[in-house]
Amino acid sequence: MGSIALLGFGEGGWGLSIASGILVTVTLALATLPVGLLIGFFVALGKQAEEPSIRLAANMYTTIFRGLPELLTLFLVYFGAQIGIQKLGVLLGFAGTIEINSFLAGMFAMGAVFSSYASEVFLSAFRAIPRGQYEGGYAIGLSYGQTMWKVVLPQLIRVALPGLSNLWMILLKDTALVSAIGLADILRQTGVAARVTKHAFLFYGTACLIYLVLAILSSFVINAIERRTTASGVRR
Amino acid sequence: MTESFLNARTAVVSRPPAPAKRWTRTRIIGHVLVAFWAALIIGLLLDLYAAWDIVLIQTYGPKYWQGLVTTLTLVFSSIIFGAILSVPVAYGRMTKNRIGSAIAYAYVYFFRGTPLIAQVFLMYYGVSEFRGFLETIGLWWFFREAWYCGFLAFALNTAAYQAEILRGAIQSVSVGQWEGAASLGISKFVTFRKVILPQALIVALRPYGNEVILMIKGSAIVALITVYDLMGYTKLAYSRTFDFQAYLWAAIIYLLLVEILRHIWDWMERRITRHLIR
Numbered sequence: 001m002g003s004i005a006l007l008g009f010g011e012g013g014w015g016l017s018i019a020s021g022i023l024v025t026v027t028l029a030l031a032t033l034p035v036g037l038l039i040g041f042f043v044a045l046g047k048q049a050e051e052p053s054i055r056l057a058a059n060m061y062t063t064i065f066r067g068l069p070e071l072l073t074l075f076l077v078y079f080g081a082q083i084g085i086q087k088l089g090v091l092l093g094f095a096g097t098i099e100i101n102s103f104l105a106g107m108f109a110m111g112a113v114f115s116s117y118a119s120e121v122f123l124s125a126f127r128a129i130p131r132g133q134y135e136g137g138y139a140i141g142l143s144y145g146q147t148m149w150k151v152v153l154p155q156l157i158r159v160a161l162p163g164l165s166n167l168w169m170i171l172l173k174d175t176a177l178v179s180a181i182g183l184a185d186i187l188r189q190t191g192v193a194a195r196v197t198k199h200a201f202l203f204y205g206t207a208c209l210i211y212l213v214l215a216i217l218s219s220f221v222i223n224a225i226e227r228r229t230t231a232s233g234v235r236r
Numbered sequence: 237m238t239e240s241f242l243n244a245r246t247a248v249v250s251r252p253p254a255p256a257k258r259w260t261r262t263r264i265i266g267h268v269l270v271a272f273w274a275a276l277i278i279g280l281l282l283d284l285y286a287a288w289d290i291v292l293i294q295t296y297g298p299k300y301w302q303g304l305v306t307t308l309t310l311v312f313s314s315i316i317f318g319a320i321l322s323v324p325v326a327y328g329r330m331t332k333n334r335i336g337s338a339i340a341y342a343y344v345y346f347f348r349g350t351p352l353i354a355q356v357f358l359m360y361y362g363v364s365e366f367r368g369f370l371e372t373i374g375l376w377w378f379f380r381e382a383w384y385c386g387f388l389a390f391a392l393n394t395a396a397y398q399a400e401i402l403r404g405a406i407q408s409v410s411v412g413q414w415e416g417a418a419s420l421g422i423s424k425f426v427t428f429r430k431v432i433l434p435q436a437l438i439v440a441l442r443p444y445g446n447e448v449i450l451m452i453k454g455s456a457i458v459a460l461i462t463v464y465d466l467m468g469y470t471k472l473a474y475s476r477t478f479d480f481q482a483y484l485w486a487a488i489i490y491l492l493l494v495e496i497l498r499h500i501w502d503w504m505e506r507r508i509t510r511h512l513i514r
Contacts, residue, residue, distance in 0.1 A: 053266030176351035201362035
């Protein structure tokens with residue numbers, strides 16, 4: 001059987017299962033992104049708070065999730081949540097076994113890692129925005145929330161975008177780790193195909209190429225977003 | 237009256253009392269968050285203490301140590317090999333030769349654009365597809381071992397990242413430095429070694445440190461191709477005992493490792509930028 005037929009969608013071809021793997025990878029990355037961005041933003045706010053205890057809590061968050069290997073974070077979340085919920089179930093009088101959804105576990109683990117890196121990006125972007133922007137906002141009677149939302153955030157995004165797009169690329173690659181907890185992503189599907197057909201090089205090579213294509217596609221999207229955000233800014 | 241005014245004891249009215257620290261909303265939130273972290277960490281430590289089983293520690297303690305040694309050997313050997321390999325790649329990225337720069341660009345793009353885990357799988361499972369060929373050219377002993385495959389994949393991967401670090405650092409040194417050296421009649425090679433490189437390495441130090449930390453974290457992946465590194469023994473311990481503390485110990489060790497490295501790097505940065513502090 002030729003390699004084209006193996007990768008194709010016909011009988012004996014693995015195209016369909018690999019395509020479903022692509023869907024899982026992309027969905028996981030897209031689902032993680034907003035969670036990670038939101039948490040990362042608030043952690044960055046915490047890191048520049050005047051209150052030392054908030055700063056301490058935020059810094060601990062980053063230290064822990066940037067220091068642990070992503071694979072270990074994933075296992076900690078996956079098995080830890082399983083044990084935790086099991087214990088909770090016993091407390092509530094439920095004795096059956098509880099399976100954790102590996103998609104959710106992957107999402108939380110990747111989100112934790114992504115947000116701890118994103119908080120650093122946001123933090124340096126916050127520092128690039130002069131105080132006068134806040135003062136101007138307050139001077140015309142905007143509340144803290146309004147100043148943040150209407151004055152600071154639009155500029156923040158423009159400054160943070162290069163760093164965040166880097167993190168998106170890293171996230172896209174990191175999602176490959178969820179194949180270790182049994183989620184049927186690109187790497188898992190190609191791995192199954194490789195074991196069945198004994199054409200490991202072909203299928204793992206294909207997996208690498210798919211990730212490359214995804215990276216190229218997302219760089220197109222990122223460039224488009226970058227053009228739009230710079231166009232909306234004031235030319236200096 | 238003037239007399240009494242002048243005699244007023246200055247010490248009594250020296251400074252206004254410090255404003256009382258009020259329990260504002262942010263302060264409460266901050267204390268709650270810190271308390272949450274503290275409770276979590278103390279809870280985990282208590283859990284480890286309650287689950288303290290001397291047999292378990294005696295069985296798996298040495299294995300964890302062995303795994304840590306494997307992890308460190310793997311990471312540092314692949315980083316050194318990658319550093320050597322990154323020099324020609326960085327040269328290729330900077331050269332004006334179209335073919336050379338295209339090859340270097342493709343190399344860097346491939347290794348930075350695909351997941352490390354896919355590269356490791358490609359190297360270990362994928363290359364074994366060509367077993368017959370490898371046996372005839374006598375390289376099968378290398379690709380048969382998971383450790384060597386992991387090492388090669390890591391070295392190739394980190395070479396791509398290190399090449400970019402090196403290129404960025406060298407290009408960050410201004411052209412005037414080259415011109416100044418040239419006007420003194422210093423040869424290009426000596427200029428590079430004695431003028432450009434010392435300045436570039438200051439810029440490159442922090443990214444290099446990040447790369448080392450990323451490699452230590454990434455090296456956990458080799459556990460998936462049957463190498464018994466720290467993560468490998470952790471997985472083994474968990475699959476045999478179903479005791480969650482296996483993962484907690486690994487987390488503590490990895491965190492300590494990364495924090496120690498981070499502090500060493502901070503110290504190194506302070507040390508080599510002493511002359512820049514005015």
